[in-house]
Amino acid sequence: MTVEIKNIPGQLPAFWDRNVIFFANMHSILYDNIEGLNRLKQQIRGVDTYGGRLIPIINIIFKGDNNLLVLEKPPDQTLLRYFEEDLDLSLPKITILSHSVYDTLHNQADKLIHDEISPTLTMIHQHNATWVDGFVSDSILTNLAKTLNKPTISSLEGSKKGNNKLLLHNSLSEKGFPVFDTLPASSPDDVPSCIATLRKKGYKKAVVKAQIGASGIGMTNLSTNSGNTDSIPDHFFFEGPCMVQGWLDETVANICHMGSPSIQLFLNDSTVSLYDITEQILNADSIHEGNLSPPPYLIKEDLLYEELFRQAAAAGSWLHEQGYRGTASVDFLVVENCGNMEVRVCEINARITGATYPSVIARHFLPHDAWLMRNVRFARPLKDTSLMKMLDQTGYLFHPGMQQGVLPINFNINEDGNVEKGQFLCLAKNLDDCLLILKQIESILPLSWYYDRD
Incomplete structure (x- = not known):
């Protein structure tokens, strides 16, 4: 069916x-x-x-x-x-x-x-x-x-297969979707020959991916010129062969990086719903630090927008076939190649992801508006009550009925009960206002912060 x-x-x-x-x-x-x-x-x-x-x-x-x-x-x-x-x-x-x-x-x-x-x-x-x-x-x-x-809700097999990057890659490749140049490596000893092959194809960098990984674990970037593969630990091969992929960015001729969008999914027994399109905020190592919506370079219903949803539908259908049910995210890379936009699926995360919870909360309170979620680590821990009081007294803390504000989703608490890090959701009519809220909040707090990985 x-x-x-x-x-x-x-x-x-x-x-x-x-x-x-x-x-x-x-x-x-x-x-x-x-x-x-x-x-x-x-x-x-x-x-x-x-x-x-x-x-x-x-x-x-x-x-x-x-x-x-x-x-x-x-x-x-x-x-x-x-x-x-x-x-x-x-x-x-x-x-x-x-x-x-x-x-x-x-x-x-x-x-x-x-x-x-x-x-x-x-x-x-x-x-x-x-x-x-x-x-x-x-x-x-x-x-x-x-x-x-x-x-x-999901079987062990459905959950595990749904998070397997190699299985998804093989399925999309067999169906004729554009995929990354990918070579299998059964052990660290196989990686150098894979790197050499990608170098001959014009890649300056490669990425080694475990079949199942999360939060940057099971992924590492390598120069195709260094030949150094000593940094690849054995746990990358726990589920079987790794994927060694050509890295698409400005180091490849005629390529210009456009963005890293993600489409949020919900799968029940009969339907795959594609309910939000977001942009991943990634650090230099392509590790997730936050999300925003909508991606600023997307125009609704243009060819790029339609292609993202076409590929997300295919990936979501594959995920449904594995037996997975629940929320998920399909992550993409969008590049410009000789003036043409190209879309490739990077992976599916079959779980409540780093984009699920801000998206669900944002769409619950302000459907169709913009939102921005950042992981913020404070220079020194502070009391939760002090933080909430400062946000509330300055008028930034979100309450129902407001058209914009900041909504703290979670606090990462240390052993002393103070906030070391938090996930903060900015809600507004447009992304510029979301970014402005974040900047203004930083100016009112009595200590500095920096953005951290998810």
Whole structure:
């Protein structure tokens, strides 16, 4: 059966008419790749606080008030009050299950759940939501769901295949879509010959990608002239052969980089909805630092716009075939080649992504308007109440009915309970106003900040 495609940019789709126990299993984002996870924890501080981003959107994606959100670390109470009392958002019930305890459920889920050895496990066992879901459907989550006698939104196979870059690349290539020049490498020893082949094709740089990666883990850029492949760790090959791809930018003759757009998807059993088009804000290493919408170089319904949605529909249909259900993002590269625009799919992220939560919140409050989300790390930690008070007293803190403002989505809290980093969503009629809000906020705060990776 052919899945129905709905193009509804700027408005939210009809999300799940289901209730859920949702595990914020951020530490499972690379599934069983422990070495990759250790690298992720080395490079990103406070991974266990990232689940807080889910709090304002779970009851939007899963309709109703019978949802349980299982976080890895307690959320910021000041933000909870802001969401519930000021923004009038319905929030899920929240309980805390550390990643270390979640890990122990792998082989003894039945015993631990039914023995109810902790209040959290008791709450999970007794909660009457019908479905189970998470950032990813890993083996622990699917075992838990089986123990609870509840279905998962996505199967382990659908979740894992849906995040596999090589499978998507092969499918798009077989269907005749433009793809990156790609060579497989089964081990680090294979990479030099792949690099040499790409150098002969005119590439100055190449990228090595693991089949499954996230937040810059499982991806590295190499010069095709250096011949140095010592930096490629074994965890890149955990799922099998890597992809060695030609890097398209101004170092290639006749190429001009235009942008890195992303289309937001929602997949239910019969439909793939394409509900927002965003631009990724990437650092020099192509690691995600934020998002904005709409991409400033796009004109609605021109040829480039239509091509992005055509390829997103194909990628979304492929994702649906894998058995994945839920929110996802299709990431693209757009370049100008000898005056012609070219679009290539980079990857799909089959989960609640770094663009999902700002997009859902923005479209919930101000459909069709502009938004900008940045990850901000402060030069020194500050109290959440002080930060919220400064934003509110200066008139920047968003409240329902306002046409513009800043909406803090999540705070990454240190051991002292202070805000080290946060995700801030600027809402306005156009992107210029979003950027102006961010600039003005920086000027009123008593300490400096810098933009950080997602």
